[in-house]
Amino acid sequence: MIPASRRDQSLNSRGRSLLAALTAAGVLAGHAGAAVPLTRAGQPVARVHVPAGLAESADLKPLAEAVQELTNHLARMSGAVLEVVETADAAAIKGPAIVLGDLAVRLGATPERTTESLEGFRLLTRGDRLLIGGQSPLAVRHGVYEALRRLGCDWVMPGEIGCIVPTRADVQVPDLDESQAPDFLFRRLWYRGYPQPRKPGERDRMNQWLARQKGGTWTHPASTAGGHAWPNLIRKHKAAFDADPTMLALVRAPDGSLVRRGPQLEATHPKVAELYSADIRETYRKNIDAGKWTKDTPFGFPIGPADGLGYSLSSEAMTASAGRIDPIVGELDRTDELVLLGNRILEDVTRDYPNAMVGFYSYSVHSDYPARYQPHPNLVQIFAPINFSRFHSVLDPNSKSQAYYRDVVRQWAKLSREQGNPLIYRGYNWNLADNMLPFTKVRIWGEELPFYKENHVLGMNVEATKSWSILAPSDYVFMRLAWDSSQDWRALLKTFCDHAYGAGAAAMLRYHQRVIDTQHGAGQEAGSYHAFNLIYDAAWVDAARRDIAEAR
Secondary structure (H helix, E strand, C coil), rough: CCCCHHHHHHHHHHHHHHHHHHHHHCCCCCCCCEEEEEEEECCCCCEEEEECCCCCCCHHHHHHHHHHHHHHHHHHHHCCCCCCCEEEEEHHHCEEEEEHHHHHCCCCCCCCCCCCCCEEEEEEECCCCEEEEECCCHHHHHHHHHHHHCCCCCCCCCCCHHHEEECCCCCCECCCEEEEECCCEEEEEEEECCCCCCCCCCHHHHHHHHHHHHCCCCCHHHHHHCCHHHHHHHHHCCHHHHHCCCHHEEEEECCCCCCEEEEECCCCHHHHHHHHHHHHHEEEEEEEHHCCCCCCEEEECCCCCCCCCCCCCCCCHHHHCCCCCCCCCCCCCCCHHHHHHHHHHHHCCCCCCCCCEEEEEEEEEEHHHHHHHHCCCCCEEEECCCCCCCCCCCCCCHHHHHHHHHHHHHHHHHHHHHHHCCCCCCCCCCCCCCCCCCCHHHHHHHHHHHHHHCCCCCEEEEEECCCCHHHHHHHHHHHHHHHHHCCCCHHHHHHHHHHHHHHHHHHHHHHHHHHHHHHHCCCCCCCCCHHHHHHHCCCHHHHHHHHHHHHH
């Protein structure tokens, strides 16, 4: 990365030419018309108008953050500090002006695209006013970042090092009218746990970067249905399991005998379903009594197995299965066993709480589509596909394992379209076993996010490792596509390289493309790091070093 001061200078002429080219091509303009001036000769021309009481309202915090980001970026861009005016009278606002929030909606910037997560916004120029209206303060913040992006700003990674602001004395917004809303209702990229202490400000920098990428903070009620839940049930009801160990899985001990033990359950045992039903009912009663919920409140409850294997070998478990062997793990597939458990729980609790949901990860030996049991409409499927190739996307023709998984997703998507089962993605931004060897998800995200959008997935929940030196392009492309999956991943990668590497962009684009092409062409599908020496040979390393040296 080049220092911010040098980067701003190098982007000065390029930013002006880029803005002119985009305007001429119609990218920035919704239709021909006069531009809204914001600064002229490094002096403020417009004022920023916001709803009255902005500073005092906790509900308006995203809007207050948007105002600060807008004025700070424009000051860095032009040297001009725009005045911020609070008002309740939209009709009295005179231009040139940037008008935000409900004021903008009252002046005509009503979002034409909306979502359940209340993130739809509209950018509209009316005369000499730029209006940024939204379904919510968060949506308006999204709109502010979109407006800044159209002025040439970008954020390639967290912190000051990743902030791209072109410099010019005259800043104006071309005539436009555009509504946007996200393709996925939530777009989470979150740092996984690692030993303390974390670097000072690290979490704040990550949260700021996610906001700048229009990340979603809204949580779908179904998203709480994921997790490895069986050990928690055993701990919570220890006395019940001690009294009746037949609720624990029947497993083979080292001496060859069959014994009952956790952490896996005997999922077909009627009392297991009863314990889950009782817990769900208790949760609803407590929240209703506290005035937080009604009996119709939607909420997801996890019923998934413990991580790892050790599933029951009982005759009941064998009978509940479809008799399939999982093609990746090589053990009996347990998808139907879990669907049966979920159905039994839901048939009970939805009589009183119709929007209660239960779910489990599509993962390990329960990552297939059920062959014996029709899932209840409130059964949530959360795709966590780590069994399949980590080097290829679900659409990559070079992967046999991903072809199998692709068919599974499409079957769940058909069910979701027919009866509304919620579908969610729960994945990772890295290779799980290693986060320092050459690895990329740029093409993977580029192919998978449109696929998941097409196949009814509601949101993306991605666990991240903090390895920006390796994964910055992947994380950037993921966040951009999670908002709008119709974008071309190749164009996004080029934009990333242009902004992140300055004059070294061409060489670094070659480097990243070489990683992408080599990984895509690899005849390897294993997880962990065991295949890397078979993928990246000495010739590849030499070529990569030449690219990086040229970029420097």
